[in-house]
Each structure stands twice: as C-alpha cells, then as structure tokens.
Amino acid sequence: MKLPELLAPAGDLNRMKYAFAYGADAVYAGQPAFSLRARENGFKNLDDLAEGIKYAHALGKKFYLTSNVIPRNVKVESFQKALLSAIDLGPDALIVADPGFVGWLRQVRPEVEIHLSVQANTTNYLTAKFWHDLGVRRVILSRELRLSEITEIKAHNPNLELEVFVHGAVCMSMSGRCMLSNWVTRRDANQGACDNSCRMPYRLYANPEPQCENYHEHEGEFSLQRTDRPELDPIALDEDTWGTYFMSSRDICAIDVIPDLMAAGLDSFKIEGRTKSVYYLSQVVRSYRMAIDSCAAQMEQGVETVKIPDEVHRAISFVDGRGFMPGFLRGPLPQNYESTHEDAPGGCVAAQVVAYDSEAHACRVNVKNPFSLDDPLDLMTPSGQFPCEILSMKNFKGTDVDCLHPGTEGWVFLPENVNVPTENANFFFFVKRKA
Numbered sequence: 001m002k003l004p005e006l007l008a009p010a011g012d013l014n015r016m017k018y019a020f021a022y023g024a025d026a027v028y029a030g031q032p033a034f035s036l037r038a039r040e041n042g043f044k045n046l047d048d049l050a051e052g053i054k055y056a057h058a059l060g061k062k063f064y065l066t067s068n069v070i071p072r073n074v075k076v077e078s079f080q081k082a083l084l085s086a087i088d089l090g091p092d093a094l095i096v097a098d099p100g101f102v103g104w105l106r107q108v109r110p111e112v113e114i115h116l117s118v119q120a121n122t123t124n125y126l127t128a129k130f131w132h133d134l135g136v137r138r139v140i141l142s143r144e145l146r147l148s149e150i151t152e153i154k155a156h157n158p159n160l161e162l163e164v165f166v167h168g169a170v171c172m173s174m175s176g177r178c179m180l181s182n183w184v185t186r187r188d189a190n191q192g193a194c195d196n197s198c199r200m201p202y203r204l205y206a207n208p209e210p211q212c213e214n215y216h217e218h219e220g221e222f223s224l225q226r227t228d229r230p231e232l233d234p235i236a237l238d239e240d241t242w243g244t245y246f247m248s249s250r251d252i253c254a255i256d257v258i259p260d261l262m263a264a265g266l267d268s269f270k271i272e273g274r275t276k277s278v279y280y281l282s283q284v285v286r287s288y289r290m291a292i293d294s295c296a297a298q299m300e301q302g303v304e305t306v307k308i309p310d311e312v313h314r315a316i317s318f319v320d321g322r323g324f325m326p327g328f329l330r331g332p333l334p335q336n337y338e339s340t341h342e343d344a345p346g347g348c349v350a351a352q353v354v355a356y357d358s359e360a361h362a363c364r365v366n367v368k369n370p371f372s373l374d375d376p377l378d379l380m381t382p383s384g385q386f387p388c389e390i391l392s393m394k395n396f397k398g399t400d401v402d403c404l405h406p407g408t409e410g411w412v413f414l415p416e417n418v419n420v421p422t423e424n425a426n427f428f429f430f431v432k433r434k435a
C-alpha cells in the first residue's frame with residue numbers, strides 16, 4: 001500500500017534536520033518574507049533555502065516552500081520576483097494561498113507543483129475539483145472538516161492529492177483569514193505577522209470604574225453572554241494567574257484517527273509548528289512515524305480493527321501543548337479551554353544532547369528542564385526511547401554536580417553498557433519521566 005507522507009514543519013535548518021532524523025518524509029519551510037510565519041522564519045534568505053533543499057534531496061526527502069501570504073497590490077511585484085528566484089532553487093512544491101498567484105504561476109512556470117494552502121479554505125469537493133482543474137496538484141484541506149466530508153472529497157477527486165493537519169496548534173479562526181491580530185496589535189496575520197492574539201491572556205476590567213463596589217470579589221467568576229441570543233449558554237471567563245484565555249483553542253492531536261485517515265487514502269499528514277522546539281518537533285514526528293508504520297503493517301496483515309500501539313500513546317504523552325482534541329475529524333467539539341498550557345502527562349525534555357564522546361561515554365548537553373541523578377530518565381533517539389541510567393554529571397565548569405539547571409550546559413556520563421549510535425548522537429535528548 002502507498003503510505004501517506006508525514007510532513008513536518010521546518011522553522012529553520014536545524015529543525016529541518018531533526019524532523020528528517022525522526023522520520024519525516026517531507027518538510028515545509030517559509031519563503032523569506034512571504035509565508036505566514038514571516039517574523040519567526042529561520043530561513044532568512046535564498047542561501048538558507050538552497051541549503052535546506054539540497055539537504056532534503058540528499059536524503060531522498062521533499063522540501064516544500066510555504067509562500068502563502070495574501071498579498072495586497074503593493075506586494076504583488078516583489079512577491080512575484082521572490083517566487084521566481086525561489087523556484088530556481090528546485091523546491092518540490094510551492095504552498096500558495098492566493099488564487100491570483102496560483103493562476104500566474106500556472107502561466108509562467110507550469111512545471112512547478114502547487115499545493116493549495118489551508119489558508120484558501122477548501123471545504124467541499126466542488127472547490128477541490130476547481131483547483132485541480134486549474135492545475136493544483138494538492139489541496140491542504142480546511143481544518144473544520146469531518147472525516148466523512150474528507151472521504152467524500154477524495155471520492156470525487158481521486159487523482160487530487162489531499163493533505164490534512166493531524167497535530168498542532170490551531171488559531172481560533174481555524175483556517176480563516178483572521179483580523180484579530182490586526183485589531184489588537186496592528187500586526188497583520190495575513191501578511192505573516194500574526195501576534196497570536198487569540199492565544200494571549202486577557203483581563204476583564206470594568207471601564208471606566210468598577211461596576212460594583214465589591215468588583216474584585218467577583219474576579220474569576222465572570223462570563224460572556226451573547227446579548228442577542230440569551231438562550232445560548234454563557235461562556236465562562238475563568239482566570240488563572242495571568243488572565244483568561246477564552247479565545248485560545250486546544251491543539252489538534254489526531255493520533256487515534258490515523259487508521260481512519262489512512263483507510264481514506266489521504267496523501268499527506270501534516271504537523272503544525274514551525275516555531276516549536278526541536279524536542280517537541282522530534283517527539284511529535286517520532287510518534288506519528290510509529291503510528292503510520294504500525295497501521296500500515298497491521299493493514300497489510302489484514303488486521304480487522306487497526307489499533308494505535310501503546311508505545312505511540314506513550315511517546316505523545318511526552319509532548320505538552322494547550323490540551324489536545326481530535327479537531328473536527330470526529331465531529332464538532334468545543335475548542336476553548338481555561339489555561340494556555342497543559343503539562344505533558346508522560347514527562348518532559350530534560351536536555352538536548354549536543355555532542356557525544358564515545359570513549360568517555362559522556363554526552364555534552366544543553367539543559368532544558370532541571371534534572372538530577374535520581375530522576376527517572378529516558379534516552380530518546382531516532383530509533384527509540386528507552387530508560388537510561390546515568391552515572392554522574394558535571395556542570396559547564398567541569399565540577400561534579402547532582403543536578404543540572406535549565407539554560408546551562410553540562411556533561412552526563414552513561415554506563416558502558418548503554419549503546420549510543422554515535423553517527424546520530426546529535427539528534428538525542430534526555431527525557432524526564434513523571435514518577
């Protein structure tokens with residue numbers, strides 16, 4: 001059977017290398033100045049793109065260029081010029097949102113593969129066919145769709161590649177063209193400058209003066225009510241120490257829907273998060289790689305009810321976020337929640353290995369979270385995550401210590417029987433399990 005592509009975000013060259021090491025088939029990276037992560041994009045210029053494309057192709061993997069701003073008139077010519085220069089570097093596809101640019105690219109560079117960005121909001125089979133007829137090779141479907149709707153779109157367009165988001169953050173407007181960031185901070189989300197206004201904490205103040213004398217006694221007990229629809233349930237406005245997050249959506253985690261998505265014959269499973277840490281990226285890619293490979297093996301054996309192995313659930317339990325939901329794939333779910341962060345239930349990254357000395361059995365580490373000699377630790381590698389005892393530790397001055405602290409570097413010494421595959425040691429992490 002044809003496996004779906006596992007598509008990972010590449011916020012910069014380093015993240016791209018981790019994504020490939022942990023099993024991504026392809027990455028997407030932002031076109032400098034013209035993707036929807038323009039401010040945070042680590043691919044700053046054409047040289048960075050050229051290096052990324054060369055690295056991906058040397059591994060036999062794919063590199064897609066995200067060029068999905070919604071340009072105004074003033075940007076049209078500069079965007080066209082930038083696109084032509086980027087195309088010359090040989091990315092495997094361009095991810096484009098603007099219909100005018102899709103049409104223009106089909107005219108001037110018909111050989112270039114175009115993937116229609118989620119930003120174009122494709123929600124039905126007729127729209128999908130429209131884009132396919134125009135020469136678009138792949139459509140990245142809106143996140144609002146249910147699995148049954150996606151299956152129907154595929155049935156009507158069997159030769160059109162379909163890509164779905166399976167993991168990561170979603171903005172409150174899901175696949176829309178939001179103006180919230182423009183309104184709150186004057187940063188235009190559709191030009192790549194979103195401030196994530198929906199995910200930020202908000203405080204409720206009475207204006208200009210508190211409405212009642214004991215206003216502060218009511219803190220944390222407010223709710224929003226639609227004045228025009230009093231029959232609707234009020235939205236609770238809970239506050240934590242920082243404020244309330246009433247517009248912030250839970251993150252998608254569709255790991256349990258993978259068997260159904262594979263059975264539907266979809267072409268690409270996309271992970272969101274070009275700004276996430278290398279550890280987050282590695283653990284998420286590893287989880288979905290294992291899920292896809294396991295489902296494929298079960299399907300080939302003719303297993304009737306394909307199951308996601310416990311090992312996959314364990315791996316994803318080491319990833320934090322805003323609380324998970326399966327998106328709309330299994331039907332509408334409430335998106336909002338009360339906190340901006342939920343700790344990963346399984347544990348967290350302790351340190352990123354930056355070098356390995358095979359003679360001393362020592363890992364030079366960049367510490368991400370505090371950990372001590374007594375903590376239950378795993379070593380996470382591209383070939384698996386397994387418990388790993390440590391013998392001793394030194395801080396960046398070379399002094400023996402019992403504990404290492406975030407933001408510092410140090411050394412971790414392993415027992416001789418721990419077999420570290422040295423060629424890949426740059427991609428390792430120590431993970432601290434929850435007791």
Ligand code: SF4
Pocket residue numbers: 170171172173174178179180181189194195196197198199
């Ligand atoms: S403010 Fe939120 S909803 Fe709007 S584009 Fe940014 S992330 Fe999406």
